[in-house]
Amino acid sequence: MVPDPRDHPLIAMADSSPHEASFIEMRQIDKSFGAVHALDGAGLELRRGEIHGLLGGNGAGKTTLMNVLYGLYRADSGDILKDGAPVEIRSPKDALDHGIGMVHQRFLQIETFTVVENVVLGETLEHRWRLDLGPERQRIEQLSSRFGLQADPKATVASLPMGVRQRVEILKALFRGVRLLILDEPTTNLTPQEVDSLFASLRTMVDQGMTVVFITHKLREVMAVCDRISVLRNGRHMMTVARHEAQEERLIHEMVGDELDVASSLVFADRATPTPQAGKKDLPPALQVSDLNVVDKKEILVIREVSFEVGQGEILGIAGVAGNGQKALVESLLNIRPRLRGQVMLSTTDATALDTRRLLEAGMAYIPEDRFRDGSLPSASVADNLILGAQRQAPYAKRGLLNSDVVQQSARDLIAQYSIRTQGPSEVAARLSGGNLQRMLIARAFARPVRILIAHNPTGGLDIASVEFVYRQLLERCRQGMACLLVSDDLDELLLLCHRLAVIYRGALVGEVTRESYDKYEIGRMMSGATAGD
Amino acid sequence: MTERTRSAGWTTAAGQIAPYILAILVAFAVAGLVIGLMGFNVPKAYATILFTSFRTHNGFINTLNKWVPLILQALAFTVPLTAGKFNIGGEGQLIAGAVGAAAVGIVFAGQPAVVLLPLVLAAGALMGMLWVLLPSVLLYRFSINEILTTVLMNFVAFEFIDYVATQVWPDPAAGHPTTLPIGAGGWLPLLISRPPLHSGIILGLLVGGAVYLYTSRTSAGYELMATGANSRASRVFGINVRRMFFLSLLAGGAIGGLSGAIEVAGVQHRLIEGLQSNYLLLGIIIGLIARGDNLAVPFVAFFISVLEVGASAMQRTLQIPSEMVLIVEALVLLFVLLSDVIRRR
Numbered sequence: 001m002v003p004d005p006r007d008h009p010l011i012a013m014a015d016s017s018p019h020e021a022s023f024i025e026m027r028q029i030d031k032s033f034g035a036v037h038a039l040d041g042a043g044l045e046l047r048r049g050e051i052h053g054l055l056g057g058n059g060a061g062k063t064t065l066m067n068v069l070y071g072l073y074r075a076d077s078g079d080i081l082k083d084g085a086p087v088e089i090r091s092p093k094d095a096l097d098h099g100i101g102m103v104h105q106r107f108l109q110i111e112t113f114t115v116v117e118n119v120v121l122g123e124t125l126e127h128r129w130r131l132d133l134g135p136e137r138q139r140i141e142q143l144s145s146r147f148g149l150q151a152d153p154k155a156t157v158a159s160l161p162m163g164v165r166q167r168v169e170i171l172k173a174l175f176r177g178v179r180l181l182i183l184d185e186p187t188t189n190l191t192p193q194e195v196d197s198l199f200a201s202l203r204t205m206v207d208q209g210m211t212v213v214f215i216t217h218k219l220r221e222v223m224a225v226c227d228r229i230s231v232l233r234n235g236r237h238m239m240t241v242a243r244h245e246a247q248e249e250r251l252i253h254e255m256v257g258d259e260l261d262v263a264s265s266l267v268f269a270d271r272a273t274p275t276p277q278a279g280k281k282d283l284p285p286a287l288q289v290s291d292l293n294v295v296d297k298k299e300i301l302v303i304r305e306v307s308f309e310v311g312q313g314e315i316l317g318i319a320g321v322a323g324n325g326q327k328a329l330v331e332s333l334l335n336i337r338p339r340l341r342g343q344v345m346l347s348t349t350d351a352t353a354l355d356t357r358r359l360l361e362a363g364m365a366y367i368p369e370d371r372f373r374d375g376s377l378p379s380a381s382v383a384d385n386l387i388l389g390a391q392r393q394a395p396y397a398k399r400g401l402l403n404s405d406v407v408q409q410s411a412r413d414l415i416a417q418y419s420i421r422t423q424g425p426s427e428v429a430a431r432l433s434g435g436n437l438q439r440m441l442i443a444r445a446f447a448r449p450v451r452i453l454i455a456h457n458p459t460g461g462l463d464i465a466s467v468e469f470v471y472r473q474l475l476e477r478c479r480q481g482m483a484c485l486l487v488s489d490d491l492d493e494l495l496l497l498c499h500r501l502a503v504i505y506r507g508a509l510v511g512e513v514t515r516e517s518y519d520k521y522e523i524g525r526m527m528s529g530a531t532a533g534d
Numbered sequence: 535m536t537e538r539t540r541s542a543g544w545t546t547a548a549g550q551i552a553p554y555i556l557a558i559l560v561a562f563a564v565a566g567l568v569i570g571l572m573g574f575n576v577p578k579a580y581a582t583i584l585f586t587s588f589r590t591h592n593g594f595i596n597t598l599n600k601w602v603p604l605i606l607q608a609l610a611f612t613v614p615l616t617a618g619k620f621n622i623g624g625e626g627q628l629i630a631g632a633v634g635a636a637a638v639g640i641v642f643a644g645q646p647a648v649v650l651l652p653l654v655l656a657a658g659a660l661m662g663m664l665w666v667l668l669p670s671v672l673l674y675r676f677s678i679n680e681i682l683t684t685v686l687m688n689f690v691a692f693e694f695i696d697y698v699a700t701q702v703w704p705d706p707a708a709g710h711p712t713t714l715p716i717g718a719g720g721w722l723p724l725l726i727s728r729p730p731l732h733s734g735i736i737l738g739l740l741v742g743g744a745v746y747l748y749t750s751r752t753s754a755g756y757e758l759m760a761t762g763a764n765s766r767a768s769r770v771f772g773i774n775v776r777r778m779f780f781l782s783l784l785a786g787g788a789i790g791g792l793s794g795a796i797e798v799a800g801v802q803h804r805l806i807e808g809l810q811s812n813y814l815l816l817g818i819i820i821g822l823i824a825r826g827d828n829l830a831v832p833f834v835a836f837f838i839s840v841l842e843v844g845a846s847a848m849q850r851t852l853q854i855p856s857e858m859v860l861i862v863e864a865l866v867l868l869f870v871l872l873s874d875v876i877r878r879r
Contacts, residue, residue, distance in 0.1 A: 336770050357772030366770070374770045377763035384756070389771035391756045400753050 021083070023048045023211055024100070024180060029068055029078035031235075038064045039075070040235040046180065051202055051212045053222030053243075056232035057255055057464040058434075062215045063105075065232065066182045070102040071095040101173030102182040107165055111158035115151050116140055119172050136175075143174050148201045161528060162321055163194030170201070181205065182213040187221060189322050189489060191524035199225045217464070218492070219251060219268065231255055256464045266471040267464055269496065284348050285309035286483030287333075287452045292342030294325075294332040294507075302328040304508040306342075310452060310483040315474070317498030318487040318509075321527055325507035326487045327369065330456050333485075334359055334366055346451065360389045363451030367441050367458045375441050376429045383411035383425035386444050393448070410447065418443040419469070435466035442473055450477070453484045459493060471497065491523065505529050553877070554823075557869035565862045574854050582852060583844035583859060595729045597836075597843045599801065602738040603628070604835040604842075606793035607817025608824070609745055610662075610786045614680075615826045616749055617775075617782035618762035623669065623684030624790040625814035626691035627662035631791025633698050634661030635798040636805035639716025640703050650719035655737075655795050662791015663784050665691065670783040674776055680783060688814070699807050711807035722800040732800035741789060742832045749828055758782055762826075816842070816863070823867050838863060 024046045031039040039061050046052050056062045067073045069080065071089040079086055082098055089095050095102070109118050116137050126135040137153045144150055149167040157165060166186060173181050183202075187195045202212050202225065214226055222229050222243075229246055231238040231254040238254040252268055260267075287310045294303035302325050310316045320326060331337040333344065335356050344351045346362050354362060368374035377385050387396045387407055395406050411425035420439045422432060432440060438458070445453060455474070459467045474497065478484055488494050494501055495518055502512045503526040511526040513519070566576045587597040610624040621627075634657040642650055669683035699711035722732040749755040760768045761778040769775050797809050820838055824830035845859035 331770075334770075355772065356770070360772050368767075368770055373764075374767050376767060377760055380759065380763045384759070387756075388760060388767065391760070392753045397753045402751055402753055402756060404751070 021048075022046060022081075023083065024069070025081040025084075026065065026069060027079045027081070029065060030076045031064060031068060031073060032076055038235050039068070039078075041078075041237075042232060042235055043078075043237045044230055045240065046211050046213065047228075048179075048211055049206050049209050050227040051206050051214055051225055053226030053229040054213055054215045054232065055217070055219065055222050055229055055251065055255060057217055058461050059234075059463050060217075060232040060255075061235040062232050063184055064235075066102060066184065066213060066215060069095065070100060070182060096176050096178065099177065099179035100182070101176060101178030101180070103166070103169045103173060103184065103186065105184050105188060107169050109157050109165065109168065112156060114154055114156055115160075115168050115171075116153040118157055118168055119153075119175050121172075123176070140171055140175065143171055147174065147204050148197065149174075161194075162189045162323075163191065163197070163528075166190070166194075166198070167201075179209075180211045180213070182215070184215045185217070186214065187216065187218070191321065191527045192491070192520045193524045193528065195221075217255075219248060219255075220492075222251075223248065233257060260465050260468055265468055266475075266496065267468050283312050285345075286312045286314075286347055287485065288343075288345040289333065290343045290345075292329075292332065292344075293340040294328050294337060294342075295340050296328065301340075302507045303332060304506075306504075306507075306509050308502055308509060308512075310485055312451075312483050313478050313481045314500065315478055315484045315486055315498045317494035317501040318485065318504050319491055319494050319501050319523055319527060320489075320504035322489045324504050326456065326489075326504060328507070329504065330366070330368075330454050330485075330487055333454060334364060357389070357392075361393060363449060365445035365448070365450040365453045367445050367453070367455040369456040369460065371434070371437050371441055376437055378430035379428055381426045382415065382420070382422055382429055382432070382440060383407050385429045385440060386411050386414055386425075386447065388444065390448060414443040414447055418446075418473075435462050438462055438466060439469065442470060446473065446477060450482050453477070453482055454487070455484060456487045457489055458486070459488075459490070491520065491527075495520065503527055553873035554870060557866050557873060560869050561862050561865035564865055565858060568861070569854060569858060572854070574852060579848055579852060579854055579858075582848040583841060583862075586844045586847040587840045592729050593843055593847065595726065595731045597839050598731055598735055600842055601832075601836055601839040602734040602796055602800070603793045603811075603813050604816055604820060604839050605738045605742050605832050606789050606796070607813045608820035608831045608835050609742060609828065610790035610793065611817050611821040612824065612826050612828050612831055613745060613749075613789060614779075614782040614786040615821060616762050616828065617758045617778045618765055619673070619779050619782055620681045621666065621684050621783055621786040621790070622681055622814075622818070623666055623687045623787070624793075624817050625810050626684070626688035627665045627787045627790030628794035628797070628810045628813060629688075629691040629695045630665035631658035631662040631794030632798045632805055632809060633695055633794075634658050634791065635720070635795035636698070636703075636713055636716055639720035639798065640714055643717030643719075645717060645719050647719040647721075647723075650717055651722070651799065654716065654720040654799050655792065658795020658798070659788040659792045662794065663788040665791065666783050666787030670780050670787075673783065674780045680779075684783075695805065695807055699805055703805075705804070713805040715804045716798065720799055721803055722796065732796075734796040734800040737792070737796060739832065741792065742828070745789075746829045812860075815860075819863050819867050823870050825870075 022045045026042070026044045029039050029042045042061060042065050044054070044065065054062045054066070064073065068075045069089065071091045071094050074090065080089055081087065087098060089098065110121070116133050119140055120133065120136045125133070140153050149171055151164050151167045151171065157168060170181065186198060190198065206212055214222065216222060223246070226243055228240060228242050229251065230240040231251060233255060289309070290307045292303055292306040293301060296302045306329065308316065318326060318329065328337060332339045335354065346364070351359060351362060377388060390396055391402070396403060408425050414420070415422060415425065418439045420443065421436050429437065429440065459470050462470065474484060486494065486498060498515065500512065500514050501518070501523065502509045503523060505527065506529070513523060562580065566580065569579050570576045586593040588594060607624045607628065610627060611621055614621040635654045638657040639650065639654045642653065665687055666684065669680050669687060672678040672683055673680045696711055699713050703713040705712045705714050722734050725731045725733050749759060757768070757773045758778055760773060761775045765775045793813070798805060802809055816838055820831060820834045824834045841859050841863060845856035848854050849856040
């Protein structure tokens, strides 16, 4: 067993010294996609035996930089050095030959194959004429136990939880003998328990001399596990610092620049957010759902006997690993997807029989998860996008005729109020950036009197300033009495904002916690299917 | 989509028109090269194509008469396209509309114009709608691709008109499958009698204006546009998109049928096999050059109408095959589409 390198006196001394030999170095990397300058002279220096945190908001260029290193993108200019000598990486195969592996956010796995079959895919087998995967299985088992990456080699990948599927992805890289492992946002979709176990495995790897690059936008995670931290912003390398010398405020500042007042920001607040007032108990709940059941196209039950209520002014969070029925839940509430059974009450009126348009008219608002596919009309103007769903309502329309003056004026107001960066109401939505598109969706949801907002991953893929904006709007509206059902894959977001949390697992609500008794690990247990009290 | 995005100002309007002008110039240059290689006089050919419509009285009236079916056939294509659906059955709808108009015009031949003319036109629109009903129902109920079904209905229409013109009301004196004439009360009044300009042009422009106002100024038109822009998002925000698909196809069919009725009531005064000319093809070319923009359709249709009239004149006077102009039209479309690709870079 190799001792922890940080305990080693020589290494500990050399920790932050610039003279320590670097393993991989990227210098002055430039990369443009059309008009977008994704990387602007970015650099990164990685050493053996370290977990290197690559920190930055969405769009900072973290993934792009690592895709260049992994050979998925060719840099427009810049150098990559390995042990001081320039190397040419043109493809992932080149990268693997240099011992560089990468695990992407979206796993590249064949669901009907077993773990072994997925791991060895594309490799030369020992018994290639008999399809006997015995030797490979043994090697995988060795790697599993050596790095604490438990995964049954014979299990079919489709049957495994996300945490295990990620281990399979890491095993794929280890099986190919990588010395540098790049993980892109690896904690997305993991329960807190799975995150801990991942971090322990990463520590074992670097203890044995490997290097790990950990891409994330979460400050807390880099502080928890990384040895050194580099910050990227707007495609530029801002700073690199050893963890024990790192100051959180400085890191945040480098991440966001001057765009955001860090001291008062919600994104970096640690549960210490001013708790908005809890649901008004004496009033009828804004939304009450009982015994909701939904089947998918193959008649399989995807939502089972779900019941809950959201009080006025309350934010109810739905936590869960992605793919446990969240989308079916929100879409069936809005009657976009037909319900098999169940009752939906809006305040005191029965809304079970209302179709989507009537529900929107009755005060439901929806921010869909996929803002491109489900949320916007790319070829239509911003003004037209802002009235989607209200095209028959006053003041935009009267007896079936649109009042284009009102539509244009209200668009101008909303653009100003929600800081949507656009040339004006007539610009087509396809030209808006992701963050601005999301602002547009939020503006649309809030442009009318809303009683209950249903928001599904409203901050996914947003830059930090936009996330902050979404949080503020949400809390402000709830302070005024709006109820909100917040369905999110980001547990930290839910813990920060929600009064109450319900956990969804395989289409059923398996537990509920109130803000006073939030326990991340307890919630994590429920997210992985263990019922409360197990 | 149309008026709202356009209102961005003159600079963007100029930026939108520039690629068209460039496309036309390049298309003519390429066609000129071909005409030259075939050994014809290129400047003379150009002059004939472009100026026939404006040099003589006859040419101009011909252009206007040709303009009407082109506007309507293009709208029969672009109205469903606004909702994202492709109606490739304009030809069948034209024929069905013509048959309907002729049937009413023959059966009620004795009726006065106040009764017969509206009846003839309505019968045409109704038959066009009927002709697209089967594809619409198949799309609505079973999501069967409308491109296929609308095209196939064209072939049914060819047999249909043949049957009506040779078996039901054949004109034994004609050497070509033709019916008896419709009653004079069913004729569209002439605006100018010599050369004849029939009042179908008013109908064509009225329909064009109505379509534009409907799609840009009404809630229902907004829903049509939204469905075409992103049917999934439209559904998520409460629009019944399948109904939009269905209704847009029916509207397209009615417009296509009306174009057939106008050919009967305004031009032929009887049903003649082949009266559909190549209007479907030209209608689709016009619709695509206009990029599906209902407001642009009449303008593009006028341009194509000028080319078509010029082409016939060119064939008559210079013996250059009129198909040359079809090549020009196709090239304009090609270069307009190409300019989209280039602009996206």
